Amino acid sequence: MEFDFSPVFDSAGFLLRGVxxxxxxxxxxxxxxxxxGLAVGLxxxxxxxxxxxxxxxxxxxxRAIPVLVLLVWxxxxxxxxxxxxxPPFWAALAALSFHLAAYVAEILRAGIxxxxxxQTLAGLALGMSTxxxxxxxxxxxxxxxxxxxxxxxxxxxxxxxxxxxxxAVPELMRSADTIATQSYRPIEVFTGALVIxxxxxxxxxxxxxxxxRRVAHLGRS
Numbered sequence: 001m002e003f004d005f006s007p008v009f010d011s012a013g014f015l016l017r018g019v020x021x022x023x024x025x026x027x028x029x030x031x032x033x034x035x036x037g038l039a040v041g042l043x044x045x046x047x048x049x050x051x052x053x054x055x056x057x058x059x060x061x062x063r064a065i066p067v068l069v070l071l072v073w074x075x076x077x078x079x080x081x082x083x084x085x086x087p088p089f090w091a092a093l094a095a096l097s098f099h100l101a102a103y104v105a106e107i108l109r110a111g112i113x114x115x116x117x118x119q120t121l122a123g124l125a126l127g128m129s130t131x132x133x134x135x136x137x138x139x140x141x142x143x144x145x146x147x148x149x150x151x152x153x154x155x156x157x158x159x160x161x162x163x164x165x166x167x168a169v170p171e172l173m174r175s176a177d178t179i180a181t182q183s184y185r186p187i188e189v190f191t192g193a194l195v196i197x198x199x200x201x202x203x204x205x206x207x208x209x210x211x212x213r214r215v216a217h218l219g220r221s
Contacts, residue, residue, distance in 0.1 A: 007183035008192040011175075018175030019196060025092060025171060026158045032097035033157070037104025044105060045112050046130060055105070062102030068163045071095040075167045092164035100157055107149045111142030144215055151208030155201045162197075172196060 008015070044055040062070075074095045079085040086094065115138050123133045162173040176193035180186040 003188055004185060005188045005192065007179055007185045008189055011179045011183075014179065015172065015175050015192070015196070018170060018172040019200070021089070021169065022158065022161050022171040022173075023200070025089065025096070025161045025164065025169070026154070028093050029096035029100055029157050029161070030154055032093065033100025033104055033153075036097060036101035037108060040101055041105035041108030041112070042134070045109055046134065059102045059105055062099050063106070065099075067095065067099045067160055068166070070099055071163055071167065088164070088167045088169045091167060092161070092169050096157060096160060096164075099160075100153065103153055104150075107146045107153070108142060111146040112138055114145055115141050144212075147208060147212040147215070151205050151212075154204050154208070158201050158204070159197065 040055050040058065044052050044059070047055070071092060075086065075088065075091040078091075119137055120133050123137050128136070161169075161171050164171050165174040165177060168174065172193060176189050180189040183189065
């Protein structure tokens with residue numbers, strides 16, 4: 001079998017545009033998921049019981065539904081129910097963000113619960129409010145401790161963007177599929193896509209791990 005990677009190199013610009021969409025979708029999904037996950041995690045840990053029950057149901061639901069199913073539902077079913085359609089990119093962003101937020105919230109909860117109760121009791125004894133305790137004592141340590149897990153979440157998000165191809169978001173996998181269909185060189189094209197995903201994800205995991213080793217002492221108590 002002869003391999004011909006010329007379709008990959010000839011379509012480099014087209015692939016790079018797909019990479020740009022993948023990176024943008026990943027960054028926005030991580031940002032949206034982190035903000036929503038922070039709110040959900042704090043609400044579950046410090047909110048009233050009824051709110052904690054609702055947020056727990058949301059977390060369990062998002063973790064039980066495959067992200068592909070959620071994506072298809074947001075793009076095809078949500079417009080029927082609401083009458084408001086979403087462009088493919090924004091539908092993918094919404095699905096990935098809501099799905100990611102559940103994992104961020106659960107990781108944050110574990111980080112918060114890992115902080116020794118004695119520290120919060122000491123803060124209360126000093127007259128600190130709950131908001132001050134969370135902001136100055138609990139969250140700084142929790143954030144450091146969840147860094148390795150957050151690195152894994154970023155990597156997972158970049159990989160999950162590939163499913164956006166099913167609703168025609170022009171990300172990397174969609175671009176690779178288009179080139180493979182036109183060139184009849186699926187092995188070479190998808191091997192190229194595999195290498196690009198590796199180039200995108202591997203540095204992220206290494207950078208997060210190196211940063212964690214530098215600041216890990218800040219999370220010890």
